[in-house]
Amino acid sequence: MTFWTPDPTFYPSPRDAASAPEEKLAYVAAFDRAAARPDALAVIDTDPSSPAYGTVVGWTDLPGTGDELHHFGWNACSSALCPNAPHPHVERRYLVVPGLRSSRIHIYDTKDRLSPELVKVVDAEELARRAGYSRPHTVHCGPEGLYVSALGGADGRDGPGGIAVLDHTSFEVVGQWELDRGPQYLAYDFWWHINQDVMITSEWGTPSMVEDGVVGELLLGRKYGHKLHFWDLRKRTHLQEADLGDAHQMPLELRPAHDPTRLYGFVGVVTSVEDLSASVWVWFHEDGRWQVRKVISIPAEPADPDLLPPVLKPFGAVPPLVTDIALSVDDTRLYVSCWGTGELKQYDVSDPYQPVELGSLRVGGIVRRAPHPAEPSLPLAGGPQMVEVSRDGRRVYLTNSLYGSWDDQFYPDGVGAWMAKIDAESFTFDTRFFPHGDAFRGLRPHQVRLQGGDASSDSYCFP
Amino acid sequence: MTLAAVLLLGAFHGLNPAMGWLFAVARGLQERSIDRLLQSIPMIALGHLASVALVALVVAATGSVVTGTVLAVGGGVVLVAFGLWRLLSKRHFRWVGMRLSLWQLTCWSFLMSSAHGAGLMLIPVFTGLRTEGHPGHAVSGGLGVALYHTLAMFAVAGTVAVVVYKVAGLTVLRRAWVNVDRMWAVALVAAGAVTLVSAV
Numbered sequence: 001m002t003f004w005t006p007d008p009t010f011y012p013s014p015r016d017a018a019s020a021p022e023e024k025l026a027y028v029a030a031f032d033r034a035a036a037r038p039d040a041l042a043v044i045d046t047d048p049s050s051p052a053y054g055t056v057v058g059w060t061d062l063p064g065t066g067d068e069l070h071h072f073g074w075n076a077c078s079s080a081l082c083p084n085a086p087h088p089h090v091e092r093r094y095l096v097v098p099g100l101r102s103s104r105i106h107i108y109d110t111k112d113r114l115s116p117e118l119v120k121v122v123d124a125e126e127l128a129r130r131a132g133y134s135r136p137h138t139v140h141c142g143p144e145g146l147y148v149s150a151l152g153g154a155d156g157r158d159g160p161g162g163i164a165v166l167d168h169t170s171f172e173v174v175g176q177w178e179l180d181r182g183p184q185y186l187a188y189d190f191w192w193h194i195n196q197d198v199m200i201t202s203e204w205g206t207p208s209m210v211e212d213g214v215v216g217e218l219l220l221g222r223k224y225g226h227k228l229h230f231w232d233l234r235k236r237t238h239l240q241e242a243d244l245g246d247a248h249q250m251p252l253e254l255r256p257a258h259d260p261t262r263l264y265g266f267v268g269v270v271t272s273v274e275d276l277s278a279s280v281w282v283w284f285h286e287d288g289r290w291q292v293r294k295v296i297s298i299p300a301e302p303a304d305p306d307l308l309p310p311v312l313k314p315f316g317a318v319p320p321l322v323t324d325i326a327l328s329v330d331d332t333r334l335y336v337s338c339w340g341t342g343e344l345k346q347y348d349v350s351d352p353y354q355p356v357e358l359g360s361l362r363v364g365g366i367v368r369r370a371p372h373p374a375e376p377s378l379p380l381a382g383g384p385q386m387v388e389v390s391r392d393g394r395r396v397y398l399t400n401s402l403y404g405s406w407d408d409q410f411y412p413d414g415v416g417a418w419m420a421k422i423d424a425e426s427f428t429f430d431t432r433f434f435p436h437g438d439a440f441r442g443l444r445p446h447q448v449r450l451q452g453g454d455a456s457s458d459s460y461c462f463p
Numbered sequence: 464m465t466l467a468a469v470l471l472l473g474a475f476h477g478l479n480p481a482m483g484w485l486f487a488v489a490r491g492l493q494e495r496s497i498d499r500l501l502q503s504i505p506m507i508a509l510g511h512l513a514s515v516a517l518v519a520l521v522v523a524a525t526g527s528v529v530t531g532t533v534l535a536v537g538g539g540v541v542l543v544a545f546g547l548w549r550l551l552s553k554r555h556f557r558w559v560g561m562r563l564s565l566w567q568l569t570c571w572s573f574l575m576s577s578a579h580g581a582g583l584m585l586i587p588v589f590t591g592l593r594t595e596g597h598p599g600h601a602v603s604g605g606l607g608v609a610l611y612h613t614l615a616m617f618a619v620a621g622t623v624a625v626v627v628y629k630v631a632g633l634t635v636l637r638r639a640w641v642n643v644d645r646m647w648a649v650a651l652v653a654a655g656a657v658t659l660v661s662a663v
Contacts (some may be wrong), residue, residue: 005642006640007532008637012636083481234560462492
């Protein structure tokens with residue numbers, strides 16, 4: 001479908017996007033850990049004036065089982081306005097929903113309906129044959145098509161992971177993105193500095209390293225990822241790697257500045273094997289090369305070993321486990337999820353090299369089990385995990401599940417299922433918004449995508 | 464009359480954000496430098512000129528070996544076919560990369576204009592030149608038409624780019640960027656049809 005004027009959800013600049021209307025719906029990926037029932041897309045009413053506010057109003061089961069939905073993205077976004085290959089009259093309409101375990105990629109139509117409708121499935125075989133990858137993860141709409149990162153190789157190969165390109169109208173797998181991957185082997189997240197033709201990728205582990213849970217020997221042996229990779233987006237070649245040091249295991253989510261004239265971004269690191277602390281690093285370009293610097297360090301919290309799951313008993317402490325971060329569209333606020341300790345931190349990052357902590361909220365946590373203020377008597381498992389910010393920066397959404405097998409290790413008595421909404425200004429929970437427990441029908445909620453776009457969905461070519 | 468049409472088409476191309484002024488604005492904004500914007504516009508116009516002139520030369524060369532009627536019919540068929548393809552195809556121009564040198568920008572503009580069929584719309588004018596005079600006239604006349612066309616494009620694109628950069632801002636794009644590609648595709652088909660009808 002082509003429009004006569006640009007899709008109204010496309011904004012030339014992050015400044016324009018900040019004036020976007022409030023989202024009325026949130027799409028949440030939810031998965032069945034047992035892989036007995038289909039995973040689903042749950043649709044939550046986020047309109048405070050609606051009688052159904054804060055409840056699940058739409059639900060679409062996936063066609064198969066065992067997908068393990070994780071991250072997903074839109075077919076089109078504000079990068080369609082980029083002047084080098086503009087196509088502003090396409091529609092932001094389809095959700096591209098990879099199954100991280102099944103390697104199937106599902107395309108869902110969201111237009112004029114509450115519950116998304118399946119329009120296409122790209123099967124694992126096509127992804128393997130055309131791109132040489134499996135375990136698709138992050139989706140970004142960009143120049144030339146849809147980019148989908150993948151953790152694993154194909155045909156029984158564990159790696160390398162990398163990026164596949166999908167056609168953004170037919171959704172067919174076009175091929176492998178990398179022409180020269182240099183030393184890169186591990187993959188996880190990616191994004192870009194679109195006006196500088198630079199791509200950044202991060203490292204988690206190959207399927208064998210993550211699918212059955214975190215492997216203690218690998219972690220203590222510092223075998224999980226600890227580097228960022230910088231690429232020429234145009235030539236598809238590896239430019240440089242930046243090593244955080246092998247003590248800093250698992251740099252995951254990448255949040256480059258939305259302002260296309262700025263060359264920095266943030267990455268969260270799950271844990272340090274030296275002291276179980278978590279950290280946030282900033283990358284920047286200086287003296288002709290990409291550099292990284294630790295700007296936030298969050299210490300582990302000592303705890304009674306009796307209260308800890310087996311994986312943590314030897315340490316006598318709860319690691320914060322920074323598993324997701326979110327940067328507001330105006331690049332002034334950074335939200336950091338501490339999934340282990342059950343804390344969401346808010347930082348002023350107007351100066352990215354000197355973050356200032358503004359606030360902290362406690363919910364869930366391996367030991368703390370802090371309740372949500374909407375139900376103060378209900379101890380919560382899981383912690384702030386996926387975090388998403390509205391385009392105007394005023395609302396923050398959280399879900400509590402990390403990844404099936406890892407949930408089970410860190411929350412062995414059950415991770416539960418809950419979603420929360422936070423007012424960014426007062427930094428308090430919205431007590432009217434707390435879908436939890438049976439609302440998710442036994443599934444675990446993961447990434448949230450907001451209707452019309454959010455802080456991690458769009459890239460902009462104009463400052 | 465013909466010259467007016469040539470200039471108007473040039474102005475139309477100049478107005479289309481996809482044909483270059485928007486890229487010039489982006490380059491200016493990226494460096495916060497209007498100089499960079501002003502350097503970009505002539506390079507974009509040069510690429511446009513090359514694209515249109517190429518069509519003029521192809522028409523002139525073809526015209527020197529076939530009759531005027533064959534040329535007009537062939538040109539009309541090309542126009543209708545290309546217009547229909549533009550109208551029905553979902554594919555759009557693809558190009559990865561925002562950091563271009565000025566010469567790369569010219570190449571980009573050449574490709575963008577060519578993919579858009581910028582020069583094709585002038586086929587009726589070019590074929591008209593062939594039927595009016597001898598082949599040499601067709602070459603020089605065709606290049607002259609391409610030059611006038613590009614000057615109009617250059618003037619409009621430059622003006623729009625400066626006004627958007629200095630005064631209007633880009634928010635206007637969200638409403639004002641009408642789907643000229645679709646209008647253009649219809650116009651190509653119409654121009655081809657007219658050429659065909661007047662040829663037979």
